[in-house]
Amino acid sequence: MEVLPYHNLYVGMIETLESIFEKGDYSDKALERTFKKNRLWGSRDRGFVAEMVYDMVRWKRTIDFASANALRKRHYWDFIAAWIVMNDGRLPDLEEFKKVKAQKIKGNYLQALRIPAIKHSISDELFEIGQNELGDQWITELEAMNQAAPAVLRVNTLRTNEKELKAELLDKEIRITKLKRFPDAYVLVEKENLFLTEEFKKGYFEMQDANSQLVAPFVEVEPGMRVADACAGAGGKSLHLAALMENKGNIVSMDIHQWKLNELKRRAKRAGAHNIQTKLIDSTKVLKRFNKSFDRVLIDAPCTGLGVLRRNPDAKYKLDKATLERVLVEQKEILETYSKLLKPEGILVYVTCSILPSENSEQVKTFLSNHPEFTLLEEKTLMPAETGFDGFYMAKMTKKA
């Protein structure tokens, strides 16, 4: 690991970690604030701080153990030192690192490796949940999800095409390579902040994990159809559906939060997606008029997010059994409620970004046993370790005439 020696970088790092660990801020937002405050940092400085912060969030529990609970004592310098020592890095020659006992840290770290939940930096409760549902596979998946996620983009075919986007980005020395088996997915070769590019502002692409890009094609939409995106959030899937439908037909993007739908509208405008209409679901009554009116219903259900821990490592310490129980009830209700919107012979797709069978195949099995008018057409579980991308589950069902 390359370790930069400048004192101010560590001060910024500590401020960022405090706001993440103590105030519960999102890592990207906390980093953004730190960078705004330190405008003189160059790209190498920013890259170093960002990578350290993301890694330390990912390995928080392991580092805390190796540093003899530095975090609990709010000894952030010791916490950072432990991370550097664990990675065989050279501690910078700074006053705050002078008293660090590297041998002690290494000894603690060896001990940490013998306790699975600490080794994989996850809460005991969540470790147990995964093990109960996935057995030995859980460790393999945890190992995969403790890696940094690749940056993947989806070319927005409503605005541009592969050739044009590639050429424009290359002009700025940004290289992307095509991912086989994913029609519009490209992976970023070197780290870059793509959100700052002119091409992003023009709506030429969206950042979207490769497996997530398999959801909209799974819905089998066609131009001119009427489609409900029942849990649309900020619209990742709605935008992709609009592109596949070539802006023809009608997508109703629903959510229980207006602020998410506002963000969706903003993104749709940028992406040139004109066939999306948003609908706030503030009571199930508003859904009555939509009964049996859609050719396709996509339910991208709220879930534990256990397939996307790479992007959201903080969840490893926050998710618990009570959250899982609550989410299971919500998913069941959402399936009941929104499946009513489907026309006979239409297609209903249930999706989560979790890898737990209880949120996935078991939910679908229960739904099908209560609804003999539906039949299962296809089911896919995408595991992070096998695919190299985020974990997803999708089930395709149809309703008899």
Ligand SMILES: C[S@@+](CC[C@H](N)C(=O)[O-])C[C@H]1O[C@@H](n2cnc3c(N)ncnc32)[C@H](O)[C@@H]1O
């Ligand atoms: C997995 S996220 C959706 C992500 C989104 N489809 C995307 O591709 O960006 C689940 C969404 O379901 C919404 N939600 C939760 N309960 C809901 C309900 N009863 N009806 C509609 N949406 C709901 C949440 O607000 C959240 O935005």
